[in-house]
Amino acid sequence: MRALLNAVDELAPEMLQFAKELIDIPTVNPPGEGYRECAERIADRLCKFDFDVRLLPTEGHRDHSPASPRYNVIATRNGANPRPALHFNGHIDVVPPGAGWTRDPFSAVIENGRLYGRGSSDMKCGLAAAIYSAEALRRAGIPLRGSLQLSATVDEETGGFAGVAHLAEAGLLTSRTIDYVIIPEPFGPSRICIGHRGLYWFRIVSHGKTAHGSMPHLGISAIENMAVLLEEIRQTVMPEIAARVSVMPVAPLESRCGTLNINSIQGGEPDFGLQSPCVADRCEVVYERRWVPEESLEEVRSQIIGALDRVARSKPGSKFELEDYGNTVYPASTRRDAELVSTLEQSIYETLGRRAELVASPGTYDHKHFARIGNIVQCVAYGPGELEQAHQADEWCGVEAMVQSARVMALTALHLVGNIDIY
Numbered sequence: 001m002r003a004l005l006n007a008v009d010e011l012a013p014e015m016l017q018f019a020k021e022l023i024d025i026p027t028v029n030p031p032g033e034g035y036r037e038c039a040e041r042i043a044d045r046l047c048k049f050d051f052d053v054r055l056l057p058t059e060g061h062r063d064h065s066p067a068s069p070r071y072n073v074i075a076t077r078n079g080a081n082p083r084p085a086l087h088f089n090g091h092i093d094v095v096p097p098g099a100g101w102t103r104d105p106f107s108a109v110i111e112n113g114r115l116y117g118r119g120s121s122d123m124k125c126g127l128a129a130a131i132y133s134a135e136a137l138r139r140a141g142i143p144l145r146g147s148l149q150l151s152a153t154v155d156e157e158t159g160g161f162a163g164v165a166h167l168a169e170a171g172l173l174t175s176r177t178i179d180y181v182i183i184p185e186p187f188g189p190s191r192i193c194i195g196h197r198g199l200y201w202f203r204i205v206s207h208g209k210t211a212h213g214s215m216p217h218l219g220i221s222a223i224e225n226m227a228v229l230l231e232e233i234r235q236t237v238m239p240e241i242a243a244r245v246s247v248m249p250v251a252p253l254e255s256r257c258g259t260l261n262i263n264s265i266q267g268g269e270p271d272f273g274l275q276s277p278c279v280a281d282r283c284e285v286v287y288e289r290r291w292v293p294e295e296s297l298e299e300v301r302s303q304i305i306g307a308l309d310r311v312a313r314s315k316p317g318s319k320f321e322l323e324d325y326g327n328t329v330y331p332a333s334t335r336r337d338a339e340l341v342s343t344l345e346q347s348i349y350e351t352l353g354r355r356a357e358l359v360a361s362p363g364t365y366d367h368k369h370f371a372r373i374g375n376i377v378q379c380v381a382y383g384p385g386e387l388e389q390a391h392q393a394d395e396w397c398g399v400e401a402m403v404q405s406a407r408v409m410a411l412t413a414l415h416l417v418g419n420i421d422i423y
């Protein structure tokens with residue numbers, strides 16, 4: 001164990017340098033730039049580290065085009081047997097830098113123990129830490145009883161369809177070849193994320209009847225009716241959602257139940273140039289409803305349908321339509337007593353001397369695809385960085401956190417797939 005932790009420490013400067021190189025490639029999504037260069041850089045490194053590496057363009061996928069091609073990487077290092085198999089997965093895409101940076105987002109620097117750059121926390125430092133934790137086992141001369149695998153995938157920030165979902169559908173990331181998955185998303189060195197909430201996105205359209213704006217009694221205002229509906233949802237649906245507190249340890253606490261957020265609202269005439277005096281005949285809102293495992297999608301939908309029906313009955317002439325917006329996500333979670341979770345807990349205790357905190361994500365990440373398409377039941381997110389830093393200006397990841405996480409991941413790999421008897 002000591003030799004392994006020493007190997008991680010010796011590799012730390014190289015790991016930091018590699019993280020900087022990855023950040024310097026602007027893999028901005030949307031639209032998905034620089035994927036090939038970044039995937040090749042990772043593939044090269046994994047080849048040097050004795051992995052069997054495949055660089056896979058997503059030919060034929062609807063999101064793959066000559067202008068913005070999608071490339072994923074899958075790598076395996078087999079030991080005595082292919083199983084058990086521990087798989088690390090990280091996404092290579094980053095969100096656009098946005099405004100407010102005081103540094104170049106794509107020229108990574110270390111200042112005061114923090115590595116700055118777009119994608120540092122979310123999640124190129126985590127990916128580098130996973131790659132170097134796997135390498136530490138080799139450098140320390142630890143034989144494998146199972147296999148170590150790693151994938152670097154695209155498009156997580158926009159749903160992961162050409163990334164993890166695509167590879168899982170192709171049979172490359174499934175329970176047929178994988179036992180445990182660790183996704184180094186930025187939850188910090190002592191937190192294990194066991195899953196995430198679900199997401200139901202929907203649009204409500206309110207239909208009215210236009211008339212001259214000076215005589216509104218001759219028309220039906222779609223906006224007025226929508227206002228009544230929004231208030232009905234606020235008064236009746238939201239308390240019902242808030243009362244359903246989940247056993248899943250979602251952090252922050254405010255997200256431990258379902259939540260409802262209005263993404264957008266549009267109604268009447270477009271707000272540019274002059275308006276004509278008309279009663280608005282159309283208004284639409286888009287809502288995002290986050291849901292917990294204790295709820296079902298049917299319940300989630302029927303709450304909204306109930307509110308629509310109540311308003312339609314109480315306001316003659318009102319007419320609403322409910323449309324699914326697509327990209328529905330089901331909640332995913334790994335059991336707290338799963339071997340992957342208890343092994344990570346043990347490794348955190350051995351490395352940091354503290355008890356791990358189990359959390360679940362209020363949002364969603366690639367866990368959903370491993371669970372629902374890949375049929376993998378043991379999947380967690382564990383990695384360096386700060387969740388609050390993700391998608392922010394001047395994003396950073398702590399250097400110490402990166403080394404600590406790499407140690408924990410190396411130790412976890414040793415416990416799960418290393419041949420400790422020989423070693």
Ligand SMILES: [Zn+2]
Nearest residue numbers: 122123156185
């Ligand atoms: Zn991420």
